[in-house]
Amino acid sequence: MYLEKLSLLYFKNYSSLDIRFSPDINLLTGLNGSGKTNLLDAIFCLCLTKSFLNTPETQLMTLQAPYFSIHGNFMGERGEHIIQYNYDGRKKSFLVDKQSYTRLSEHIGKFPAIVLTPYDTDMIRDGSEDRRKFFDTLFSQADAVYLHQLMRYQHFLKQRNGLLKAVSEGARLDYVLLETYDATLLELNTAISYTRSKLLQQLLPDVFSFYSLLSPEEEQPSILYLTEVLSADFAQAFEQNLKKDILLQRTGMGIHKDDFSFLLNDKPIKQYGSQGQQKTFMIALKLAQYTFLKKILQRRPILMMDDIFDKLDDVRIEKLIEWVKRDLDGQIFITDARPERSTAIVGHSSKDFRIFNIHHGSLLP
Ligand SMILES: Nc1ncnc2c1ncn2[C@@H]1O[C@H](COP(=O)(O)OP(=O)(O)O)[C@@H](O)[C@H]1O
Numbered sequence: 001m002y003l004e005k006l007s008l009l010y011f012k013n014y015s016s017l018d019i020r021f022s023p024d025i026n027l028l029t030g031l032n033g034s035g036k037t038n039l040l041d042a043i044f045c046l047c048l049t050k051s052f053l054n055t056p057e058t059q060l061m062t063l064q065a066p067y068f069s070i071h072g073n074f075m076g077e078r079g080e081h082i083i084q085y086n087y088d089g090r091k092k093s094f095l096v097d098k099q100s101y102t103r104l105s106e107h108i109g110k111f112p113a114i115v116l117t118p119y120d121t122d123m124i125r126d127g128s129e130d131r132r133k134f135f136d137t138l139f140s141q142a143d144a145v146y147l148h149q150l151m152r153y154q155h156f157l158k159q160r161n162g163l164l165k166a167v168s169e170g171a172r173l174d175y176v177l178l179e180t181y182d183a184t185l186l187e188l189n190t191a192i193s194y195t196r197s198k199l200l201q202q203l204l205p206d207v208f209s210f211y212s213l214l215s216p217e218e219e220q221p222s223i224l225y226l227t228e229v230l231s232a233d234f235a236q237a238f239e240q241n242l243k244k245d246i247l248l249q250r251t252g253m254g255i256h257k258d259d260f261s262f263l264l265n266d267k268p269i270k271q272y273g274s275q276g277q278q279k280t281f282m283i284a285l286k287l288a289q290y291t292f293l294k295k296i297l298q299r300r301p302i303l304m305m306d307d308i309f310d311k312l313d314d315v316r317i318e319k320l321i322e323w324v325k326r327d328l329d330g331q332i333f334i335t336d337a338r339p340e341r342s343t344a345i346v347g348h349s350s351k352d353f354r355i356f357n358i359h360h361g362s363l364l365p
């Protein structure tokens with residue numbers, strides 16, 4: 001699958017843009033603040049229904065503009081699809097081939113996309129929520145049932161927490177209701193946790209091979225899934241935790257407390273990894289995400305690399321570009337503020353490539 005054509009109206013710093021891309025390599029160059037990342041974000045919005053920077057829709061509109069629209073023509077394995085994402089300040093409309101979804105989440109996984117950014121390494125140091133979110137987004141693209149279970153889990157967790165709050169404020173505990181919530185949550189806990197564990201195992205071999213592709217050192221990256229849910233006495237422990245839950249007005253155990261630990265040679269990379277090792281780890285993880293989704297979905301995700309060359313050493317840049325030129329079989333968008341470097345990068349490739357020079361939200365001829 002690739003994006004053939006993109007049209008923007010009043011999207012961030014683009015008042016109007018029409019652009020045709022290469023099915024292979026697309027290089028976006030331009031000074032800082034010209035709109036390279038915004039363009040990637042527009043593509044991401046069409047693929048995943050929301051901004052990868054988590055920008056709310058009101059801020060995706062050009063300042064003072066009455067609406068924004070993003071239209072994309074995608075060439076898929078089974079023909080062309082048109083995605084239209086419009087927002088008028090109040091209402092969002094998201095259409096694929098002029099059809100809307102009953103639930104927007106049905107779109108997830110149909111047009112997979114992955115963005116690599118220099119901020120990816122933050123995930124190593126941030127709290128567990130960001131890592132859960134990363135794997136949830138990935139596994140949701142790969143497995144629609146997982147996404148559905150996750151949404152049901154959030155719903156029932158909220159209901160249960162509401163009940164706990166009412167009790168701590170003096171209401172009588174409705175045991176029948178609590179039991180229905182708990183039974184559903186226990187079932188979902190097991191299912192979600194099992195899928196997390198299973199899909200992570202499928203992802204890991206590629207993390208390892210991309211890491212060794214990028215790094216000249218013999219280092220072994222790994223990811224450990226940390227959960228209480230899969231232990232034999234989880235159901236009992238969950239039940240015994242009720243008093244504490246009431247006291248704290250929220251559910252203290254379950255997959256919403258899971259974490260993923262990133263290791264290099266069996267040691268946490270957060271404490272022991274150098275900056276270079278952390279960067280290499282995250283690029284390997286993101287590229288593994290690419291091959292993982294491609295395998296499971298049987299379609300090629302769109303890959304985007306936003307300014308990732310700036311803080312990488314030359315050896316790693318070279319290895320990465322070699323991989324793009326030799327092994328990548330899908331469409332890629334690369335942003336780079338330094339055109340001379342990027343031009344050298346894509347030169348001598350048998351693949352089709354186009355270079356776009358962006359200036360203040362417009363394409364230079
Ligand atoms: N809602 C908006 N309306 C108008 N301009 C915006 C909006 N959001 C962001 N911008 C502008 O977009 C520019 C940043 O674009 P960005 O894509 O991050 O640049 P680059 O990646 O090329 O450095 C900034 O000048 C910023 O002011």
Ligand SMILES: [Mg+2]
Pocket residue numbers: 036037038306307
């Ligand atoms: Mg940028």
